[in-house]
Amino acid sequence: MAMVMVVVLLRITHIEEDELGQPLARPTLPLQESDAQINTTDDDQRWLVPDSELINSPTAVGFDVASFIRGSYLASFEQEYQKETFTGIAMVERTAIGHSIHPKLLLALIEYQSGWVSAKNEAQIRHASGIGLENSPHEGFYQELYWSADRLAYGYYARRVGALNSVGLRDGGMVSLPEGMNAGSAAVFYFFSLVCDTPCWAEAIENNGFANTYLAMFGDPYDVAIEPLLPPDLQQPAMQLPFERGVIWSFTGGPHPAWGNGSAWAGLDFAPPKEVLGCVPSDEWIVAVADGSIVRSELGLVMQDLDGDGIEQTGWAVLYFHVATENRIAAGTKVRAGDRIGYPSCEGGFSTGTHLHIARKYNGEWIPADQDIPFNLDGWISSGTGSSYNGILQKNGQIVEAVDRPDEKNQIGR
Numbered sequence: 164m165a166m167v168m169v170v171v172l173l174r175i176t177h178i179e180e181d182e183l184g185q186p187l188a189r190p191t192l193p194l195q196e197s198d199a200q201i202n203t204t205d206d207d208q209r210w211l212v213p214d215s216e217l218i219n220s221p222t223a224v225g226f227d228v229a230s231f232i233r234g235s236y237l238a239s240f241e242q243e244y245q246k247e248t249f250t251g252i253a254m255v256e257r258t259a260i261g262h263s264i265h266p267k268l269l270l271a272l273i274e275y276q277s278g279w280v281s282a283k284n285e286a287q288i289r290h291a292s293g294i295g296l297e298n299s300p301h302e303g304f305y306q307e308l309y310w311s312a313d314r315l316a317y318g319y320y321a322r323r324v325g326a327l328n329s330v331g332l333r334d335g336g337m338v339s340l341p342e343g344m345n346a347g348s349a350a351v352f353y354f355f356s357l358v359c360d361t362p363c364w365a366e367a368i369e370n371n372g373f374a375n376t377y378l379a380m381f382g383d384p385y386d387v388a389i390e391p392l393l394p395p396d397l398q399q400p401a402m403q404l405p406f407e408r409g410v411i412w413s414f415t416g417g418p419h420p421a422w423g424n425g426s427a428w429a430g431l432d433f434a435p436p437k438e439v440l441g442c443v444p445s446d447e448w449i450v451a452v453a454d455g456s457i458v459r460s461e462l463g464l465v466m467q468d469l470d471g472d473g474i475e476q477t478g479w480a481v482l483y484f485h486v487a488t489e490n491r492i493a494a495g496t497k498v499r500a501g502d503r504i505g506y507p508s509c510e511g512g513f514s515t516g517t518h519l520h521i522a523r524k525y526n527g528e529w530i531p532a533d534q535d536i537p538f539n540l541d542g543w544i545s546s547g548t549g550s551s552y553n554g555i556l557q558k559n560g561q562i563v564e565a566v567d568r569p570d571e572k573n574q575i576g577r
Contacts, residue, residue: 210348211374212268213388217319217347219263220527221477222387228255228266236288237279244305251279251293254305260459260475262312262422263527267381272311272354275367275376296358309423311354317425318353322346324534330356332364392526397536400469400479402452403500404433404540405521408577410447411436415573417554417565418533418547421482421522429529430484431538431545432552432565433575434518435507440568441516442509449483449504449519452540460494463511465504476527484520485511516568541577 215222229252232238240251249257255273259266274280276295282288289295294307321327323346329339330353338356340349355367366372377384406412416432435447451467458475459466465486470478487508492498507519523530523538532538533547533554543556543563556563556575566573 209385210345211351211368212347212377212384213390214319214345214347214392214528215389215526216265216384216387217268217315217350218392218527219259219265219476220392221389221474223259223265223267223527224474224476226266228252228259228270232270232280234283235280236282236284237273237293240279240293240304242303242305244303249305251304254308258305258308258312262309262316262426263524263529264312264315268315268351268377269308269312271373271377271380273308274380275373280380294358313423313425314354314357315350315425316423316427318350319346320425320427320529320531321353322349323427324531327353332356332359332361334360336361336364338364389526392528397525399523399530399536399539400453401500402481402538402540403450404543404575404577405449405452405483405504405519406433406435406577407448407450407501411574411576412447413569413573414556414563414565414575415516415518415567416520416552418531418545419551421524421529427529427531428533428547428551429522429524429531430520431522431532431554432518432520433507434516434569436569437517442514443517444487445507445517447507449486449507451498451500451502451504452481452521453479453500455481455498457492457494457496457498460491462488463508465492467498467504475524478525480524482520482522482524484522485509485514485518543575 229238232252237251241248242254255266255269258264259269270280273293277290277293278288279293292307293304294311296307318327322344327340327349329337331337338352340352351373352368355364355373359367413434414431415434416430418428419430420426421429435445437443437445453469455467455469456471456473457465458468458473458480463485465483466475467481467483468475468478469480472478483504485508486505487510489506491505492503507517509517530536532545538545540556543558545554545556547554552565552567554565563575564572
């Protein structure tokens, strides 16, 4: 395998506004070439990080956060959040699995920004905040880490759908992302655009500061990359509607973010029949959409693996969210399509009414409900309108429209 120089050419322009608020372009700033060498072939362009090392993908299986950061300041750090105390280890693990962002990427980001992974005590850290956000409205490491993972997810999925071609720096600089840049690298570029001015950006990206930190911690990410992360011929396996036959539910949410605000619009919402709006108990059952095994069952959440290996990061996985604690299925349970999962509720996160939020992943990547691989639930095909939560399910000429309360337009059953 040849060793070649990888040079990322970025156009950085300082933007100011004229009296009418229109942008005024200033001359392009001088750029530096990268001197980092990465294993690649002459005809294969490599960017900052492959998609499989940004997403919590099969390459994360077996990686032990606790072992890797043992003895570090991060490992000893604790924070109280929502009346519960979390360790640094738990915060990284929970953020990685929830947002489906690779734990190695999160650790490299923490180390580059603050030194919390290499530091042994507080005296050795470079920044009191693990993510190093200046003037941040997010008080506490956990909140900053959550925000960072959410923004990385936004950058990734926005690039996936062609919606992220440039980023703006904090001092007005603009960076055009090179054509052909992969979504994982674009996500990292986007994150640093949110926290950096031009000198900070130059250090992190142009001078390979972040790349060097990642390489020192984990080696060349392309040595273990899965490319492409999604097979070009990927198809959804057979799935049914997530409720029992003979019961009419309401389709209340079209394609919208699967987790947080930044992820792909992979989620759909369904509400059980009820006489009173709001967060009220329901005894209607959520059921499994396919055969598989339950790999996680915790506050408000059930995650089902469909490929039989019991690992969430590989193959197809289905998220059922806002599942009530009462009668919620246990982790480790094998299920068949139609088996009971639990009751819909408002548990697990902000919700204005009892409902089920359902989403799909493949190899850790959230699969949009409004793109090339829509939901197919008993033949009902999802599509969106370009506006979050709006959309339809369509089957044999029938259309069910997402409406946020019971309505004749959104009634659906098996």
